Amino acid sequence: MAHDTHEQVDAVTGVTTTGHSWDGISELNNPLPRWWLWSFYLTIIWSIGYWIVYPAWPLAASYTRGFFNWQSREAIVEDLDALKAQRAGMTAKLAQTSLEDVTKNPELFAFARAQGKAAFGDNCAPCHGAGGGGAKGYPNLNDDDWLWGGTLAQIEHTIRYGARSTNDKGHQGSMPAFGRDGMLKRPEISNVADYVRSLSGLPVEKGADLTAGAKVFADNCAACHGPKGQGNQELGAPNLTDKIWLFGADKAAIMEGLTNGRGGVMPTWHERLDDTTIKALTLYVHSLGGAR
Structure with a gap:
């Protein structure tokens, strides 16, 4: 890009250039169309009128209401x-x-x-x-x-x-935190999680002790979920025999719920x-x- 401060006249159009030239192409110094300039000036006048008529400027604790007091x-x-x-x-x-x-x-x-x-x-x-x-x-x-x-x-x-x-x-039932509160040990939680998954036909880990899990379920979970795990709406206890799981059906999610409890609000x-x-x-x- 070349910049020439001296006034130059384009030989083809006869119009003065701005002195800017890119790759041999000069920028003509044509004035803006008169209609465009007047439109621009009118927008400035309009903005001033808008500030006066409508709410526009924020103040410390309020704002300008405008002449029309419109909100x-x-x-x-x-x-x-x-x-x-x-x-x-x-x-x-x-x-x-x-x-x-x-x-x-x-x-x-x-x-x-x-x-x-x-x-x-x-x-x-x-x-x-x-x-x-x-x-x-x-x-x-x-x-x-x-x-x-x-x-x-x-x-x-x-x-x-x-x-x-x-x-x-309101409904008040919640699931106890069997692991966190020391009611069940980790192996018991693992067994009952496998048993709960088996109730809805989900696969269980190889070697899972479902008999032990069934006993843990009967001793701790059946009071709310029912002896067959079909739930109790009065307590908000989910049906464990279907395949609808609120917090996830994988074993880790079930064990997490057994350990820390559930009680969404x-x-x-x-x-x-x-x-x-x-x-x-x-x-x-x-x-x-x-x-x-």
């Missing part, structure tokens, strides 16, 4: 109030109709599911996933395996009061969501799959 938050509130007014009739009808009767009314049921889906996305999806598919430690709501029961009434109770939450009406929602929203959420979750 996006207030606009959203107005839009939400208008939406509530539009839905008021169906919302009132949903509030007055029992869960079972809502499922018999296609129009009301569709409205409840739409409301429930929105509430699920705002409150439940971070743990259970956008479609209710769950994740490790968070139940899949699309299958027919329910820790605390899958009827409308049971789902509503779980949503309203949670599990192992601060509410006394689901929050209580009755103080955060109104009764109609809880009803809509119940109907939506119930409709995802495996409903009872």
Whole structure:
């Protein structure tokens, strides 16, 4: 690149150059189009007017309100109030109709599911996933395996009061830490883990002592999971005979649970969501799959 400070005139166009030249190509010093310059100046004037009319500048503890005193938050509130007014009739009808009767009314049921889906996305999806598919430690709501029961009434109770939450009406069952608290030794935990895997037809380690594992299970686990390992919804004890595993089915995951216990927490929602929203959420979750 060459730079020449002396004014030069392009021989072909007769236009003065800027003095910049790259590989023999000179840069012409053409002025910007007049319309472009005026457009640019108008944007500057517009920005100044915007600063005056609308909220724009942050202050120490607040912000400039603007001449119109307009706020996006207030606009959203107005839009939400208008939406509530539009839905008021169906919302009132949903509030007055029992869960079972809502499922018999296609129009009301569709409205409840739409409301429930929105509430699920705002409150439940971070743990259970956008479609209710769950994740490790968070139940899949699309299958027919329910820790605390899958009827409308049971789902509503779980949503309203949670599990192992601060509410006394919530589900309280938890799995003891058999290893950490010294109730079982490592070999016993290994044996019972193999036995639990065998209940759902999973392969066990070669030489595994299933007889010893069955005894450990009968002495320590059957009280919650039942003598055949089919679970107990009143206690939130999973069915160990199916192939649905909340924390993983590999032996290491089972041994970790036996050693340190399990007790995930689901929050209580009755103080955060109104009764109609809880009803809509119940109907939506119930409709995802495996409903009872």
